[in-house]
Amino acid sequence: MHPDAPNRLVLLTGPSGAGRSTALNALEDMGFETIDNLPLALAPTLLDGGLSRDMALGIDVRTRDFSPAALTTLLANIAQLTGQNAELVVLEAEAGVLANRYNETRRRHPMAPDGTPEAGIAIELEMLGALRDQATVLIDTSALSPHDLRAEIQRIFARSGGHDLAVSVQSFSYKRGLPLAADVVFDCRFLKNPHWQPDLRPLTGQDSRVADHIATDPRFAVFRDKVFDLLTFQLPAARDEGKAHFSVAFGCSGGKHRSVALAESIARGLATAGWGVSIRHRELERRALAPLDPVQR
Incomplete structure (x- = not known):
């Protein structure tokens, strides 16, 4: 992207354990203003005045009012409010990899707090599958370490000359x-x-x-x-x-x-x-x- 390009708006989502927090932190280190788990209903108010700097919003199943349909509606509203399209970044990983990551941390899955991580992962992957085709950027983190994911985010979103892709x-x-x-x-x-x-x-x-x-x-x-x-x-x-x-x-x-x-x-x-x-x-x-x-x- 050229240095004088318009400010960018990134919506970052993906299943729990796919690396959303790592990616959001990488964007913050690159100068993006980042907000995690902002209720979807508040996003239009936040963006009504336009973008004064690059911004990234972290969104997942824990976000209030979250659903694939609500996120799709938000993308359309953003285009009307700001006059530009938001970039939808979807992280994904194989179910087995997500399960291993949960087993390592012994955390409860937000979609199955009283069940197994595998049960919650299956529910979440089915819910988020509808967003895959809408993604501007799709990153498979199955084989990526946190360091690798940060490098990938930096590579994709770094401002530089060239072809802007x-x-x-x-x-x-x-x-x-x-x-x-x-x-x-x-x-x-x-x-x-x-x-x-x-x-x-x-x-x-x-x-x-x-x-x-x-x-x-x-x-x-x-x-x-x-x-x-x-x-x-x-x-x-x-x-x-x-x-x-x-x-x-x-x-x-x-x-x-x-x-x-x-x-x-x-x-x-x-x-x-x-x-x-x-x-x-x-x-x-x-x-x-x-x-x-x-x-x-």
């Missing part, structure tokens, strides 16, 4: 499931697999020897170029639609070789084209084979 590129293994927050997913499993080369098997797609081996597949360059052309066509349209974040995912069998090499190649190309790009390798991070922090390019 944060692009994340990631690799993953189909064995562990699709990334929840990916806008587009590309399957790399048809490419030549370095796993079957004993000298390449221990390496990752970040190694030039692996990348060079994959590039010998005659389909590699064609695939990479077509994906790059598609993204450079689609990203401006996503930006013009008002999206603040766009996530691209590449998958292969193990998430170690082909998807990593493609993600690295595409990320470099997009960065060269002027897009603000970060890259993550989900399976490498789980195996401690890559840095946890997104690599800024």
